[in-house]
Amino acid sequence: MTYTTNEMMTVAAARRLKNGSVCFVGIGLPSKAANLARLTSSPDVVLIYESGPIGAKPSVLPLSIGDGELAETADTVVPTGEIFRYWLQGGRIDVGFLGAAQVDRFGNINTTVVGDYHQPKVRLPGAGGAPEIAGSAKSVLIILKQSARSFVDKLDFITSVGHGEGGDSRKRLGLPGAGPVGIITDLCIMEPEAGTHEFVVTALHPGVTREQVIAATGWPIRFADAVENTAEPTEVELTALRDLEARTAAAHGQAPGEA
Amino acid sequence: MAEILSLHDAVKQFVNDGDTVALEGFTHLIPTAAGHEIIRQGRKDLTLVRMTPDLIYDQLIGAGCARKLIFSWGGNPGVGSLHRLRDAVERQWPHALEIEEHSHADLANAYVAGASGLPFAVLRAYAGSDLPKVNPLIKTVTCPFTGEVLAAVPSVRPDITVIHAQKADRQGNVLLWGILGVQKEAALAAKRCIVTVEEIVDDLNAPMNACVLPTWALSAVCHVPGGAHPSYAHGYTERDNRFYQAWDPIARDRETFTAWINEYIHGCADFSEFQAKLAAASEAK
Numbered sequence: 001m002t003y004t005t006n007e008m009m010t011v012a013a014a015r016r017l018k019n020g021s022v023c024f025v026g027i028g029l030p031s032k033a034a035n036l037a038r039l040t041s042s043p044d045v046v047l048i049y050e051s052g053p054i055g056a057k058p059s060v061l062p063l064s065i066g067d068g069e070l071a072e073t074a075d076t077v078v079p080t081g082e083i084f085r086y087w088l089q090g091g092r093i094d095v096g097f098l099g100a101a102q103v104d105r106f107g108n109i110n111t112t113v114v115g116d117y118h119q120p121k122v123r124l125p126g127a128g129g130a131p132e133i134a135g136s137a138k139s140v141l142i143i144l145k146q147s148a149r150s151f152v153d154k155l156d157f158i159t160s161v162g163h164g165e166g167g168d169s170r171k172r173l174g175l176p177g178a179g180p181v182g183i184i185t186d187l188c189i190m191e192p193e194a195g196t197h198e199f200v201v202t203a204l205h206p207g208v209t210r211e212q213v214i215a216a217t218g219w220p221i222r223f224a225d226a227v228e229n230t231a232e233p234t235e236v237e238l239t240a241l242r243d244l245e246a247r248t249a250a251a252h253g254q255a256p257g258e259a
Numbered sequence: 260m261a262e263i264l265s266l267h268d269a270v271k272q273f274v275n276d277g278d279t280v281a282l283e284g285f286t287h288l289i290p291t292a293a294g295h296e297i298i299r300q301g302r303k304d305l306t307l308v309r310m311t312p313d314l315i316y317d318q319l320i321g322a323g324c325a326r327k328l329i330f331s332w333g334g335n336p337g338v339g340s341l342h343r344l345r346d347a348v349e350r351q352w353p354h355a356l357e358i359e360e361h362s363h364a365d366l367a368n369a370y371v372a373g374a375s376g377l378p379f380a381v382l383r384a385y386a387g388s389d390l391p392k393v394n395p396l397i398k399t400v401t402c403p404f405t406g407e408v409l410a411a412v413p414s415v416r417p418d419i420t421v422i423h424a425q426k427a428d429r430q431g432n433v434l435l436w437g438i439l440g441v442q443k444e445a446a447l448a449a450k451r452c453i454v455t456v457e458e459i460v461d462d463l464n465a466p467m468n469a470c471v472l473p474t475w476a477l478s479a480v481c482h483v484p485g486g487a488h489p490s491y492a493h494g495y496t497e498r499d500n501r502f503y504q505a506w507d508p509i510a511r512d513r514e515t516f517t518a519w520i521n522e523y524i525h526g527c528a529d530f531s532e533f534q535a536k537l538a539a540a541s542e543a544k
Contacts, residue, residue, distance in 0.1 A: 064337050081368065085382075
């Protein structure tokens with residue numbers, strides 16, 4: 001089957017969610033990938049949304065973080081304060097699954113402003129739940145489309161910390177979680193290098209060249225000693241993804257938002 | 260005891276110029292009708308608090324009601340930016356808007372602290388983030404038992420909170436369910452609280468442990484069916500996703516926005532007239 005680069009990205013991200021893991025899901029691309037995982041390789045993944053649903057099993061993708069579908073299909077719905085206090089801060093989240101407007105080489109995330117904070121060129125939506133997900137989830141996955149504008153040499157603003165300045169930054173900051181363990185894009189997969197915690201390319205998606213990745217990264221991106229080739233999406237994965245998107249479009253009268 | 264009032268009278272009586280106002284609802288149960296009524300009555304200099312300022316605060320900010328915004332995520336969910344919020348922040352239109360920015364975990368904890376009568380909330384947050392650099396109210400506190408350094412943030416204690424809910428009884432006790440967000444905490448953190456509801460019934464028939472706000476903890480209950488639109492009330496109305504999309508071009512431009520506010524808010528006596536006008540306009544398409 002032929003497939004798009006966006007489909008490859010979603011499938012590659014979905015494969016990273018282990019069956020049975022407890023996942024705190026951001027809206028948009030993370031939610032799409034997490035639900036694809038639940039519908040394919042990881043039927044027992046537990047999806048938690050910051051609005052309150054725990055164990056959500058939506059048959060269509062939510063357009064907003066608080067869609068009724070999430071509540072109706074959840075094991076329980078708790079107040080938002082409880083989500084952050086008992087379930088996230090309480091240490092019960094295996095994987096925080098985040099999107100981003102911009103990332104840097106250490107997996108730090110900006111969703112606040114482009115330009116100066118007080119005189120912004122572009123005002124972005126802001127933090128939402130991400131800073132504490134990034135801090136307290138046992139590990140973090142980041143999914144976003146790759147370009148030199150989104151993978152930047154220096155962030156104008158660190159909304160949610162990844163590996164800080166690299167090295168043992170997280171330890172020095174006293175953060176409980178291990179931080180980002182993977183960045184999944186439409187071109188490749190990056191993982192933090194041991195020691196420096198700088199993200200390096202560990203897998204290229206089928207047909208993607210190193211030059212493409214270099215051109216789409218705002219810092220001098222490095223490649224791991226052994227760069228793997230991402231396996232193409234299987235028919236099962238693609239069918240599940242397309243069915244999910246078709247159900248979503250039919251239910252909402254529009255494609256799922258990625259904002 | 261909550262009085263059962265019209266929304267007009269409740270806003271007139273309980274929302275004042277200069278108040279700190281929280282219109283809460285985490286995507287679900289957003290008190291849109293109350294936001295419209297605040298605009299209609301021309302309230303000014305409000306400090307608006309809300310975790311997720313979406314369309315309702317885009318309207319209040321663009322209409323010039325707000326002096327300051329306290330928030331943790333400002334966007335049109337699933338669609339994109341809030342153009343009126345951005346215009347106020349980036350180009351001071353219709354006037355400058357002070358912003359005080361937090362994270363969700365922070366504001367959720369700050370509402371819990373407010374409802375608990377505490378001056379501040381403590382949470383494990385913000386290490387490595389730049390937010391404390393631009394918000395001096397985010398401070399740290401050292402745990403007296405373990406020495407751990409934790410974030411300390413001021414509690415949210417609005418002058419007035421407004422929420423939407425499913426049901427009230429004739430005494431003004433309120434029942435809500437589904438995605439609760441911070442509705443209960445915001446209601447109990449405030450000095451005064453207005454609740455708009457889908458229906459008023461003889462008996463709530465609330466299950467044990469259900470989320471019920473007792474009448475004596477509230478100021479007013481108003482019967483406003485569909486009052487959360489384009490948000491929804493679980494069991495009563497569906498989220499109007501198309502309206503969220505339609506809002507984007509309306510809000511993108513100052514003139515189209517102002518024309519919309521004049522026609523659909525100032526040009527309507529109340530929310531039911533607004534709903535009728537909106538339905539007629541959508542039918543005409």
